[in-house]
Amino acid sequence: MTDANIRIPEEARDRLAAIAAAEGLSLRAYLARLAQTLLTPAERAERAEKARAALKAWNGYAPTVTEEQDLDSELDRRLARVTAR
Structure with missing residues (x-):
C-alpha cells in the first residue's frame, strides 16, 4: 500500500x-x-435514491421536490429550537 x-x-x-x-x-x-x-456524495445520493424507491414500493410514499423542501425546512426549524435550549 x-x-x-x-x-x-x-x-x-x-x-x-x-x-x-x-x-x-x-x-x-x-x-x-x-x-x-x-460515504462519498455520489454514494450518499445513490443510497438516498434506493431508500426513496424502497419507501415508495413499501407504502407508495413519493414526496415531490417541494414537499421534500418543506419537510427539510420543518426539520431544520425543529432542530434549531431544540439546540437553542
Missing part, C-alpha cells in the same frame, strides 16, 4: 492521534478505518 502525505493543522492531527490512541490504533490505521466508514 502506498502512503500519502496530507497537510492538516497540527491541532487536528493531534486530536485525531489522541482519538486513534484511545481506540488502540495508530493514526494511519484510524484514518484508513475512518475512510472506509464514510
Whole structure:
C-alpha cells in the first residue's frame, strides 16, 4: 500500500492521534478505518435514491421536490429550537 502525505493543522492531527490512541490504533490505521466508514456524495445520493424507491414500493410514499423542501425546512426549524435550549 502506498502512503500519502496530507497537510492538516497540527491541532487536528493531534486530536485525531489522541482519538486513534484511545481506540488502540495508530493514526494511519484510524484514518484508513475512518475512510472506509464514510460515504462519498455520489454514494450518499445513490443510497438516498434506493431508500426513496424502497419507501415508495413499501407504502407508495413519493414526496415531490417541494414537499421534500418543506419537510427539510420543518426539520431544520425543529432542530434549531431544540439546540437553542
